Amino acid sequence: MKIQKIIEAKAFPGKILYLKFADGVEGEFCFTDYFSCDKELSSELKEENYFSQVKVKLKSS
Numbered sequence: 814m815k816i817q818k819i820i821e822a823k824a825f826p827g828k829i830l831y832l833k834f835a836d837g838v839e840g841e842f843c844f845t846d847y848f849s850c851d852k853e854l855s856s857e858l859k860e861e862n863y864f865s866q867v868k869v870k871l872k873s874s
Contacts, residue, residue, distance in 0.1 A: 824865040 822832035825841075828848060833839040848859050857863045 819869055820871065821825045822869045824867045826861070826865075828861070829863055830867060 817834035817836045817838065819832050820835050821831075821839075823831040825831065828844040829841050830844060831839070831841045844864075
């Protein structure tokens with residue numbers, strides 16, 4: 814299985830992240846439960862304002 818590049822990302826309230834991959838696959842993932850069970854995850858990511866700053870930086874070829 815080839816790892817696909819993320820070409821688009823959007824954060825929504827409630828720690829929901831929309832991702833679109835180069836192969837056309839797209840969907841939403843809710844991080845709420847993940848944050849509550851992962852003690853090592855950066856505390857900054859747990860903050861809604863920081864989480865909402867997600868962006869994809871595409872490399873120039």
